[in-house]
Amino acid sequence: MVLDAQIKSQLNQYLELMEGDVVLKVSAGDDDVSKEMIGLTDELVSMSPRITVENAQLKRTPSFSVNRPGEETGITFAGVPLGHEFTSLVLALLQVSGRAPKADQSVIDQISKISGEFHFETYVSLSCHNCPDVVQALNLMSVLNPNITHTMIDGAAFKEEAESNNVMAVPSVYVNGEFFGGGRMTLEEIIGEIADGPDPDEFNNKDPYDVLVVGGGPAGASAAIYAARKGIRTGIVAERFGGQVLDTMSIENFISVKQTEGPKFVASLEEHVKDYNIDVMNLQRVSSIEKKDQFEVELDNGGVLKSKSVIVSTGARWRQLGVPGEEEFKNKGVAYCPHCDGPLFEGKDVAVIGGGNSGVEAAIDLAGIVNNVTVLEFGSELKADEVLQKRLNSLSNVTVHTNAQTTEITGSDNVEGLTYVDRETQEEKHVELDGVFVQIGLVPNTEWMDDSVEQSRIGEVVVDKHNATNIPGLFAAGDCTDSPNNQIIISMGDGANAALGSFDYLIRN
Numbered sequence: 001m002v003l004d005a006q007i008k009s010q011l012n013q014y015l016e017l018m019e020g021d022v023v024l025k026v027s028a029g030d031d032d033v034s035k036e037m038i039g040l041t042d043e044l045v046s047m048s049p050r051i052t053v054e055n056a057q058l059k060r061t062p063s064f065s066v067n068r069p070g071e072e073t074g075i076t077f078a079g080v081p082l083g084h085e086f087t088s089l090v091l092a093l094l095q096v097s098g099r100a101p102k103a104d105q106s107v108i109d110q111i112s113k114i115s116g117e118f119h120f121e122t123y124v125s126l127s128c129h130n131c132p133d134v135v136q137a138l139n140l141m142s143v144l145n146p147n148i149t150h151t152m153i154d155g156a157a158f159k160e161e162a163e164s165n166n167v168m169a170v171p172s173v174y175v176n177g178e179f180f181g182g183g184r185m186t187l188e189e190i191i192g193e194i195a196d197g198p199d200p201d202e203f204n205n206k207d208p209y210d211v212l213v214v215g216g217g218p219a220g221a222s223a224a225i226y227a228a229r230k231g232i233r234t235g236i237v238a239e240r241f242g243g244q245v246l247d248t249m250s251i252e253n254f255i256s257v258k259q260t261e262g263p264k265f266v267a268s269l270e271e272h273v274k275d276y277n278i279d280v281m282n283l284q285r286v287s288s289i290e291k292k293d294q295f296e297v298e299l300d301n302g303g304v305l306k307s308k309s310v311i312v313s314t315g316a317r318w319r320q321l322g323v324p325g326e327e328e329f330k331n332k333g334v335a336y337c338p339h340c341d342g343p344l345f346e347g348k349d350v351a352v353i354g355g356g357n358s359g360v361e362a363a364i365d366l367a368g369i370v371n372n373v374t375v376l377e378f379g380s381e382l383k384a385d386e387v388l389q390k391r392l393n394s395l396s397n398v399t400v401h402t403n404a405q406t407t408e409i410t411g412s413d414n415v416e417g418l419t420y421v422d423r424e425t426q427e428e429k430h431v432e433l434d435g436v437f438v439q440i441g442l443v444p445n446t447e448w449m450d451d452s453v454e455q456s457r458i459g460e461v462v463v464d465k466h467n468a469t470n471i472p473g474l475f476a477a478g479d480c481t482d483s484p485n486n487q488i489i490i491s492m493g494d495g496a497n498a499a500l501g502s503f504d505y506l507i508r509n
């Protein structure tokens with residue numbers, strides 16, 4: 001039995017929702033993974049009269065495709081989709097059976113209209129939290145568009161293949177044999193990459209807003225809800241709705257919610273925003289803002305949105321080291337998200353660059369997975385909280401170097417080492433390792449604004465206690481501002497404050 005009793009009883013309820021017949025085409029050998037896969041498909045057959053199995057010869061063995069009778073959908077699972085991918089299998093069964101997906105009709109229409117052939121392949125690990133969203137998005141696209149196919153590949157079951165493709169981070173997505181992207185991606189982001197974007201006139205023809213929020217993270221979502229609750233015309237334009245929280249695994253400090261996960265948190269943010277009359281324009285990057293008689297906010301695609309007031313909440317992103325090798329080995333050993341990519345370095349040697357809270361937290365986390373962690377801190381001492389430093393010092397497989405300036409990440413196909421200079425002795429040193437996690441803080445996403453908006457030395461927007469900037473009618477909130485602490489709850493408070501500030505500005509002007 002591959003599935004335990006509790007999962008089987010939950011699965012039974014889902015399988016009852018199937019609306020049509022599904023044929024699993026199974027390509028199996030004599031190996032253990034094939035046996036486990038056959039065990040799974042046989043159990044599915046025994047649980048639903050709508051599911052049947054046929055033997056087939058597919059591109060990979062062991063694998064199976066999920067089809068309608070007489071019609072291939074293009075969805076294939078290579079390996080056994082258990083662990084975090086079990087939900088992907090259940091959704092594939094339901095959607096292939098004809099059950100309507102939980103996606104906006106506009107998104108469904110956009111997928112159906114995509115022209116050209118797209119054969120996606122995604123390497124996953126069954127313990128990866130970010131992988132199922134990508135797998136499920138691509139499976140849905142395969143169900144809705146006959147020119148799109150998708151294969152989920154369990155990297156552990158296809159180790160040699162994953163290694164020959166230099167897969168060092170999951171999910172790693174390939175399309176038509178070429179690398180497409182890595183890390184967490186939403187359905188909208190994937191569509192944005194391959195479908196024609198909206199016409200600039202769609203934006204030019206919109207009526208002016210009272211409040212336009214630029215950025216869709218916690219600060220932007222909160223600002224928009226507060227503004228919309230005043231009954232004024234509100235819009236959000238965001239490059240990636242959800243912001244940094246999409247990359248956060250566990251959240252334990254959002255007061256009143258003991259524990260949640262980033263993507264779950266973003267889903268409820270989105271649901272809350274959609275409860276109001278807010279025009280959400282996702283996957284649109286703003287390139288400039290200018291104050292004329294109203295604010296004119298220009299998008300990368302040339303469209304211009306007009307608004308009486310604007311709240312900038314464009315957040316922040318990982319700061320890069322800027323040394324040779326960093327760009328070259330991204331996704332090939334250079335990583336920024338320990339929660340996401342840590343498991344890929346199991347048993348290997350890695351470095352964490354940065355001895356602040358995020359660096360030390362990352363090192364503690366990684367020490368439980370990898371063979372050895374080397375922490376490199378530029379300053380003369382670690383800057384992390386005392387409690388974290390104590391925990392770090394108690395770990396036997398962590399080595400800390402202070403006064404260490406990383407100068408190069410080296411390797412041939414993947415990361416093989418790191419060079420640093422001991423700033424006390426000026427001696428150059430080299431460490432051989434397989435991965436480098438860069439944890440040196442954040443940079444505000446504000447370079448698209450010109451000098452007329454007052455900013456700090458490192459580009460944070462300077463705000464007053466109403467979250468107002470130096471330009472009347474322009475407010476800012478969250479991680480992009482000079483507020484000293486970057487946290488979800490603080491960003492949301494900022495967003496609320498900025499919205500109330502902008503409402504006050506509107507009624508006075």
Ligand SMILES: Cc1cc2nc3c(=O)[nH]c(=O)nc-3n(C[C@H](O)[C@H](O)[C@H](O)COP(=O)(O)OP(=O)(O)OC[C@H]3O[C@@H](n4cnc5c(N)ncnc54)[C@H](O)[C@@H]3O)c2cc1C
Pocket residue numbers: 214215216217218219220237238239240241242243244245247248249250251252253254284285286287313314315316317445448477478479480486487488489491
């Ligand atoms: C890995 C990780 C773990 C974290 N864990 C926690 C935690 O446990 N608890 C906690 O409280 N905080 C945590 N944080 C911090 C928290 O996520 C941030 O403080 C918070 O997300 C900031 O919200 P924000 O809305 O200001 O910015 P962001 O979340 O960065 O959102 C910015 C928004 O602006 C958009 N944007 C950027 N540039 C443009 C542009 N030019 N045009 C249009 N849109 C644009 C982005 O796409 C995004 O929608 C974590 C952060 C990370 C990275």
